[in-house]
Amino acid sequence: MIQSLLIANRGEIACRIIRTARAMGIRTVAVYSDADAQALHVRQADEAVHIGPSPARESYLVGEKIIAAAKQTGAAAIHPGYGFLSENADFAQAVIDAGLVWVGPKPDSIRAMGLKDAAKARMIAAGVPVTPGYLGEDQSPERLQAESDAIGYPVLIKAVAGGGGKGMRRVDAATDFQDALASCQREAASSFGDDRVLIEKYILSPRHIEVQVFGDSHGNVVHLFERDCSLQRRHQKVIEEAPAPGMDWPTRHAICTAAVRAAKAVDYVGAGTIEFIADASEGLRADRIWFMEMNTRLQVEHPVTEEITGVDLVEWQLRVASGEKLPKAQGELKIDGWAMEARLYAEDPAKGFLPSTGKLDYLYLPQEARIETGVQEGDTISPFYDPMIAKIVVHRADRDGARKALAEGCDGTCCAPVRTNAWFLKRLVEHPVFASGQISTGFIGAFSDELTAPPEPSPLLLQEAAERLIFDNWDEPSGWKNRTLDLKRGLTGFRLNRPPETRVSLYLDGNPLPTFAYDLALYDSAAVYEVSSGTYYDSREATYFEGGAAFAFTRFADVSQASTAGDGAMLAPMPGRITAVEVATGDSVAKGQRLVTLEAMKMEHGLVAPFDGVVAELNAVAGAQVSEGTLLVRIEKSE
Structure with missing residues (x-):
């Protein structure tokens, strides 16, 4: 058995591998970039080695540095995780040539499946159906x-x-x-x-079905059943489940047998995934499921397979890499219940899934679910890497039970000030089409408007927020100047009035909320407001969580000088680097005209003029790094 292991990765997958290795008594070595010096995977490993600057191309993607770190620390093996160098055949060969154990498939197998056209030709020869x-x-x-x-x-x-x-x-x-x-x-x-x-x-009603396969160096190959990964956005998976809804046993046997044939065709060793595309226009049928490609590594969504089979796939990887046979034969593998996984990202679905970076001042993840994460409260979501916060995984007796448990898990997720997609995930699994199992890869696109509409706080939450501000300002004269206290949430104003008769009313956009009106005489200045676990406070804001969404309330008194796009101020939506400034002070601009381009999370985000006007103020400089909320441009309306 391998005695020491270097993990050539970061984040939640590095933490996941460390957990199993530790349980097996294997010493672990982490690698880290500048940005990850205090990362969770670094803190959890037995030893850690710095491998370079923050950009992945200068650290995690430099194979020579990783191999050198393994030799420096005496690690016997390298586990690549997923992403980065995990499917790089040249790196795998370099690890082997350095006298180290490669925890993955043979380099030739990676090459055989790395080019889609060659892989398809090989699958045709092996009798695997292709699109x-x-x-x-x-x-x-x-x-x-x-x-x-x-x-x-x-x-x-x-x-x-x-x-x-x-x-x-x-x-x-x-x-x-x-x-x-x-x-x-x-x-x-x-x-x-x-x-x-x-x-x-192009399949018009496509389902993305994949089969987990595993081989050893003794010629054994098994499958661990299928996963459904059809909920995707721009070809990126959002929610995965196992088994696949609507899959009957004859169809399962056909697709899983084809997956084993595919793995054997490339003499596969280790964990891999055979991906299929299914035409689900008439349900799942064996004659309408075709091979797409093979991922020659462990997958992000592997926990759902572990949950329904009771297998630790990382343990299997380490045992097979050590030369052992597969721990179980095909006949010993069974499906138990239903599992679902949601990818919790630091992003804002209501703003085009704009990534959200920064410090996780407050983070609460559901205790009833299996959580795979590489961060803790107080850590930072860096702009240099994938902004995943965690994977929320649930396992129940049936699909509906798993679906409801996942919705509850997303509902109970709280994060501030970094924004997350938890409320979007909750909407997905609660949607009646998803509940019916009649999904396709086009599901999110088809229902995009309703799934990404900005969440709004309930009247009850508004009452709680107003109540908090009452007690915060009970003895503060300026807070009750003119018997009025103003609140701000985003670009929407809330007004809290205290009439002479000592009753309080809350107004939203000038309209009273009748659910909130009670007698202040019931309280005195010594009253203590109990803060719930679902509320986060800093010096200026009170953030409440509801349905997986965060709602931050700030007194207008604290933000009276702040500008919004409504009055022509263009603020940086997230931390990033300015790559282009396309206007100058005094320029006339038209509504929709691009003003500044901001690069963050490997994506470019254009700020455009909200209306016709003139550039009255310009603080953006090409090449400069800016923080979220920085005023970049202010436009004055044309007369």
Whole structure:
């Protein structure tokens, strides 16, 4: 058995691997960048080595530094986790050549499945059903157009070396093909250094079904059943579950047997995932499920498989890497109950899923769920890496029980001041279409407006917030000047009036909330307001949590000088670097005109003029780093 292990990754997956390794008595070594010097995985490991600056390309993606760290600390093996170098065959070979144990598949297996066209050809030879399409050598635009015309629209153009949703375009008509092809090839060349593409028939009612497979060095390969990963946004998975809803046993047997054949075709060793696309227009059927690709690593969503099988997949990885046989044969693996996983991200779904970075001053995650996380309260969500806070995993006897438990877990998630997608996740699992199991990869897009509409606080929560402000300001004369106390939440104002008859009313946008009116004589100045566990306070704000959303209330007295887009002030929506300033002080601008471009979390975000006007103030400088809320531009309306 391996005695010491270096984890060539960070965050929740590094913490997950450390947990199993520690239980097995294996010494662990973490690696970290500048940004991760105080990260949870660094604190949990037995030893940690600094490998470079914050950008991943200068630290976590530099294989030589990771191998050197393993040798420096005497680690016997390297576990790549997922992402970064986990599917890099050259890195895997370098680890082996350095005399270290590679906790993953053989480099040749990674190469065999790394290029989508070659992988599909191999699957066809192995008798694994593949999506109808074209994966030939002739990459001329004319040939690709002709093949697409023959397949029939819609089609999907996919980068041969693609992954993570990049280098992929849907084309609905022949007239759109050439523009989509050029765009796809540009992105493929930029992201993967390879502009070759393949063409697939686009499935109109697609389900994303994947099968967990596992092989050892003794020739054994088993499957651990399927997962459904159909809830996706821009080809990125949001919620996963196991088993797949609507899957009967004959269809399960067909798809899982095909997955085992696929793994055997590349002499697979270790944990891997065979991904299939299903045409679910008439339910799940064995003759309408096709191979898409293989992920030659452990998956983000592996916990749902662990929950329904009772297997620790990381333990299996370490045992197989040590030369042992698989702990269980196929006949010993059973499905027990239903599991679901939601990816909790630091992002704001109501603002186009804009990432939210910063310090986690307050963080509460549901205690009734399995939590996989790489952060704790007080840690920081960095702009350098994927902004995942945690994975919330639940396991119940049936799907409806798991769905309700996951909704409760998202409901009970509290985070401030960093924003999260918890309320969005809750809406997803409570949606009647998801509850019915009749989902597809287009589900989120189809219901986007209702799923991402900004959450609003309930009247009861407004009452609590107002009540808190009453007690905070009971003995503060300025708080009751003119018998009025003003509150602010976002861009919406709330007014709390204290008439002479000592009754209090709360107004929202000028309209009274009749649910809130009571006699202040019931309270005295010594009254103590009990703060619930679902409330976070700092020196200026009271943040309440409801339905997975955070609502911050601030007195107008504290924010009277603050500007909003409504009066022409353009504030930085998140910390980032200014990459372009396209106006100057005194310029006339039109509504919708781009003013400043901000880069954060590897994405560009454009700030546009809210109305026609003139640039009255400009604080943005190209190349500068700015904090969230920084005033960048102020526009004055045209007369």
